[in-house]
Amino acid sequence: MKKIILFIMEGVADKYALESILNKIFSDPDSKVAVANGDITSDYNTKPNDAFKNVKTKVVKIMRDYCNKNKITAKDIYKVIQIVDTDGAYILDNNIILDSNYETPHYNIDAIKINDIIKIKRRNEHKRINLDSLIKTKNLKWGKTTIDYEVY
Numbered sequence: 376m377k378k379i380i381l382f383i384m385e386g387v388a389d390k391y392a393l394e395s396i397l398n399k400i401f402s403d404p405d406s407k408v409a410v411a412n413g414d415i416t417s418d419y420n421t422k423p424n425d426a427f428k429n430v431k432t433k434v435v436k437i438m439r440d441y442c443n444k445n446k447i448t449a450k451d452i453y454k455v456i457q458i459v460d461t462d463g464a465y466i467l468d469n470n471i472i473l474d475s476n477y478e479t480p481h482y483n484i485d486a487i488k489i490n491d492i493i494k495i496k497r498r499n500e501h502k503r504i505n506l507d508s509l510i511k512t513k514n515l516k517w518g519k520t521t522i523d524y525e526v527y
Contacts, residue, residue, distance in 0.1 A: 377407040378453035383437055385414040385460055393458065406453060409445075413437040416459055416505040417498065430505045434524070435517050449520035457509065457526040463487045463495075464502040471495050 380401055384390050390410045397408045415433040438455055442448060463480065466487060474481070474488035480495060481488040489495050509526045516522075 377405055379407050379409050379447070379451055381438060381441060381452050381455045382408065382410045383413045383434065383455060383457040384410060385412070385458070387412060389458060389460075409441065411437050411441040413457075416464075416502045416509070417462065419501060430508050431512055431515065434509070434512075435515050438515065438522070439517060449517040449522060452522050454523040454525070455515060457524070459506065459509070459526060461506065462498075462502060464499045464506060466499065468496055471499075 382393070382397060384393065390412065394408070394410050397410070401408050413433070415430060415437070418433075434455065434457065438449070438452060442452070463482060470486045471492050472486050472488045473490065473492050475490045477488045477490055479489070487495060506526075512524050512526070514521050515524045
């Protein structure tokens with residue numbers, strides 16, 4: 376069986392946009408590209424320091440669900456690569472601009488406009504903490520299996 380490079384992407388649109396390109400880039404005859412969905416960095420139920428809701432635990436759950444659905448094991452996964460959208464998580468707070476015209480974030484090159492600055496600041500901090508935790512992660516453990524991990 377070919378070793379699987381499992382890409383975790385935030386949404387279906389990302390999957391459709393990138394899956395065929397990834398198959399061309401990773402065209403090794405001994406490996407196979409697979410894509411799973413999972414936007415966990417913005418999820419307020421994902422907390423980097425909570426053992427039961429740990430961001431890395433959620434990545435492993437996505438991987439485990441993929442394996443169960445496709446009737447494979449962790450040993451079939453060569454690497455997990457997660458593609459994330461920062462959603463402005465690293466923008467400076469003074470670049471978040473109050474604008475009653477926007478109920479959802481409106482992104483400019485140097486600012487986010489929104490009608491609720493506090494909500495965006497809280498979301499950005501939460502996402503930033505989760506992303507920072509993932510960036511430091513080099514591998515994932517599932518049972519006795521250790522799998523290489525990268526996030527971009």
